Amino acid sequence: MVSWSLFLGFAVAVILRGILEWKVVRADDVLGAICGYLLAGIVWGSLYLLVELFFPGSFSVQQNLAG
Numbered sequence: 001m002v003s004w005s006l007f008l009g010f011a012v013a014v015i016l017r018g019i020l021e022w023k024v025v026r027a028d029d030v031l032g033a034i035c036g037y038l039l040a041g042i043v044w045g046s047l048y049l050l051v052e053l054f055f056p057g058s059f060s061v062q063q064n065l066a067g
Contacts, residue, residue, distance in 0.1 A: 001053070005046040012039045 015036035019029050051058055 001046060001050055005043055005050065008039050008043045008046065012036050012043060015039070 015032055019033050019036065022029060048059075
């Protein structure tokens with residue numbers, strides 16, 4: 001799971017770096033940016049999953065605060 005998050009993070013960095021360097025924006029660039037941001041969301045979700053796997057219950061709310 002850690003290697004998956006690192007790979008996706010690297011992919012996001014490469015995609016967004018390439019898009020930000022170009023001076024003329026085309027439709028492919030916009031679609032690439034959308035894909036890059038979607039991959040960034042997957043990376044964040046994977047990192048939250050890793051936190052929950054290593055520290056179970058880290059996102060649970062105490063019962064006295066929940067009600």
